[in-house]
Amino acid sequence: MSTPKGQQKREFILERAKDLFIQKGYAATSMEDLVHFTGISKGSIYYHFENKEDLFFRLIEKNSLEWESQWREKEKNYGTFSEKIYGITDHYVSDFQNPLIKISEEFFLSQPQRAEDFRNDLLQLVRRPRAIYEEIFTEAAKVEAFSIDSPRELAIIFSGLLDGLGTIYYEYSETECKKFYHASVTCLLNGMLKK
Numbered sequence: 661m662s663t664p665k666g667q668q669k670r671e672f673i674l675e676r677a678k679d680l681f682i683q684k685g686y687a688a689t690s691m692e693d694l695v696h697f698t699g700i701s702k703g704s705i706y707y708h709f710e711n712k713e714d715l716f717f718r719l720i721e722k723n724s725l726e727w728e729s730q731w732r733e734k735e736k737n738y739g740t741f742s743e744k745i746y747g748i749t750d751h752y753v754s755d756f757q758n759p760l761i762k763i764s765e766e767f768f769l770s771q772p773q774r775a776e777d778f779r780n781d782l783l784q785l786v787r788r789p790r791a792i793y794e795e796i797f798t799e800a801a802k803v804e805a806f807s808i809d810s811p812r813e814l815a816i817i818f819s820g821l822l823d824g825l826g827t828i829y830y831e832y833s834e835t836e837c838k839k840f841y842h843a844s845v846t847c848l849l850n851g852m853l854k855k
Contacts (some may be wrong), residue, residue: 662732666708667709668680669700669704669707672698672700672719673694673698673700673704673705673708673709673715674715674719674722674756676694676697676698676699676700676780677694677697677698677715677716677719678690678719678760679697680693680694680697680698681716681719681760681763682760683764684757685763685766686716686763686766686767686770687766689712690712691711691712694715696711702717702751702821709794712775713767713770713778716767717767717778717781717785718759720764720767720785721785722790723758723764724785724789727751727755727789728788728789728792730750730751731751731792734747735747735748737784741799741800741803741806742849744796744799744801745796745800745845745849746842746845748792748793748796748797748813749822749838749841749842749845750838750841752779752789752841752842753829753834753837756826756829756837757834768782789819790815790816790819791815793815793818793819794811794812794814794815796815797814797815798811800852803848805853806852808852814852817848818848821844821848822841825837825840825841825844828840
């Protein structure tokens, strides 16, 4: 169990490592770079994190929890299912500006041969937003206007829709991306409306 001082040091390492990963990328950042950039000894970094992969994974895990927390605050402003589904879509698109997104892609692509436990941890991280989507669709299933047989399946489809459109952020501004995402959500909603 970590002490408050130990937790502070761990958070400091994560924050400094985030800055370094953003500057250099995942592959180009070494443990020696992390030692130099953080001013923390290698032994101390290894005390808090098993290796570079673990450190970066904990960084994106922290980022994911922050994204979820920010959504929970925004969610309070939406009353209807439609407002929530467009709201979570905008929240998703706004995260494109997060510099960790591109580095996370590099990290995930470098992990195909990792151990089963590590792959399961990565999958748990990927599934977190789906749980939020499922909550929204479960609420919507209670509304007569929408035909939702399986909120879980719809959450997976919705996640695929959001993730699949993700490559457009290389081509379009955030405002333009939101327009494409809104159009796709409208198509999804029209398909869900009871005839």
